[in-house]
Amino acid sequence: MSAAEPARTEPPVTRPAGATPPRRHMWPLYAAGFTTAFGAHGIAANLGARGEGAVTSLLVLGGLLALYDGAEVLLKPVFGTLADRVGARPVLVGGLVAFAAASAAYAVADSPGWLWAARLGQGAAASAFSPSASALVARLNPAAERGRAFGSYGFWKSVGYTLGPLLGGVLVWGGGRRLLFVVLAVLGAAVAAWAALAVPAVPPLPRTRQTVVDLARRLADPAFLTPTAALAAATAALSVGVGFLPVSGRAAGLGTVATGAAVSVLAACAALVQPRAGRALDQGALTTRSGITAGLLLTAGGLACAMLPGLTGVLLGAALIGVGTGLITPLGFAALAAATPAARLGQTMGAAELGRELGDAGGPLLVAVVASLTTLTHGYAVLAVLLAVGPAVAWVRGLRVTV
Numbered sequence: 001m002s003a004a005e006p007a008r009t010e011p012p013v014t015r016p017a018g019a020t021p022p023r024r025h026m027w028p029l030y031a032a033g034f035t036t037a038f039g040a041h042g043i044a045a046n047l048g049a050r051g052e053g054a055v056t057s058l059l060v061l062g063g064l065l066a067l068y069d070g071a072e073v074l075l076k077p078v079f080g081t082l083a084d085r086v087g088a089r090p091v092l093v094g095g096l097v098a099f100a101a102a103s104a105a106y107a108v109a110d111s112p113g114w115l116w117a118a119r120l121g122q123g124a125a126a127s128a129f130s131p132s133a134s135a136l137v138a139r140l141n142p143a144a145e146r147g148r149a150f151g152s153y154g155f156w157k158s159v160g161y162t163l164g165p166l167l168g169g170v171l172v173w174g175g176g177r178r179l180l181f182v183v184l185a186v187l188g189a190a191v192a193a194w195a196a197l198a199v200p201a202v203p204p205l206p207r208t209r210q211t212v213v214d215l216a217r218r219l220a221d222p223a224f225l226t227p228t229a230a231l232a233a234a235t236a237a238l239s240v241g242v243g244f245l246p247v248s249g250r251a252a253g254l255g256t257v258a259t260g261a262a263v264s265v266l267a268a269c270a271a272l273v274q275p276r277a278g279r280a281l282d283q284g285a286l287t288t289r290s291g292i293t294a295g296l297l298l299t300a301g302g303l304a305c306a307m308l309p310g311l312t313g314v315l316l317g318a319a320l321i322g323v324g325t326g327l328i329t330p331l332g333f334a335a336l337a338a339a340t341p342a343a344r345l346g347q348t349m350g351a352a353e354l355g356r357e358l359g360d361a362g363g364p365l366l367v368a369v370v371a372s373l374t375t376l377t378h379g380y381a382v383l384a385v386l387l388a389v390g391p392a393v394a395w396v397r398g399l400r401v402t403v
Contacts (some may be wrong), residue, residue, distance in 0.1 A: 149278065
């Protein structure tokens with residue numbers, strides 16, 4: 001067997017190497033990021049809406065939430081590797097089409113069984129088009145502009161996370177859960193058609209054979225582990241902020257408007273910082289190592305502020321967590337793209353997304369366990385210490401993120 005696998009015959013990108021891609025090539029990828037975020041949070045925040053009889057208990061609700069995330073944890077590395085083999089664009093478009101089909105299935109059938117099937121299908125589909133979109137962001141942009149590109153991609157994902165619960169609630173209020181799934185089906189189909197028309201073909205590159213040992217060695221390399229751990233930590237803190245800051249606000253006697261505003265501050269800060277962090281990286285004003293370190297420390301500081309009583313602690317905590325995670329996200333993905341052979345970008349992005357999913361689940365679980373044994377303040381403190389220890393350990397061991 002040859003040392004390299006032959007590339008599939010697919011029309012190459014006609015854009016000159018190293019040139020900035022036209023914006024029309026990038027917007028469908030940003031829309032794909034918005035779609036996965038809007039779909040995940042729009043449905044999750046409204047599964048327990050009154051009058052929607054498919055969710056009969058908290059156990060059922062938890063199962064439906066876990067089904068989507070579980071599919072992503074298991075399948076993102078698989079589809080990332082597939083994107084390297086056959087090309088990222090077919091996997092991106094196929095995943096969006098599958099997302100639209102899964103959403104339409106429940107919109108048509110409207111039964112509890114089909115709700116479970118639709119959530120599983122949506123999670124599997126997002127596992128395909130999310131890492132493919134990240135890989136295409138890296139492949140289509142020259143190395144000197146990946147920070148800006150990942151910053152913009154992260155911005156639109158943050159917009160999806162922010163608007164999902166709100167617009168999803170409006171849709172469920174106006175037409176029930178079926179209307180929300182109809183909108184998601186139309187959104188998925190529209191973005192799939194847009195991507196098929198506007199995103200250029202990026203053929204897979206020849207790859208040297210990789211054994212399981214080779215894969216384990218590459219994933220254990222600090223160039224992969226450091227940014228992936230930072231992305232997981234950022235996602236853990238973000239999930240804790242969204243889930244537990246309202247609890248702290250209510251405990252301090254704040255109303256739903258004030259606690260909702262705090263979560264909006266967190267999301268807005270994360271969205272606004274990401275493009276600016278990416279541009280700073282491209283311009284040389286920031287390195288991935290210094291930016292990720294600052295992001296982790298700011299996020300830890302936000303969790304420490306959340307320990308303060310009253311509205312001040314909630315708002316300061318939300319703002320610093322948002323800024324910190326907004327710094328980490330584009331820099332982490334840019335570092336991964338810089339340290340990964342182009343032929344393995346899909347696999348790397350899928351593995352990194354798996355790390356984020358584990359942080360998304362592990363952060364709230366850790367805080368909840370500590371809070372159940374002591375108080376929520378102690379839960380914030382434990383996670384803050386873990387985030388602050390990361391930069392210190394990296395500094396002592398001399399781990400270097402690719403700059």
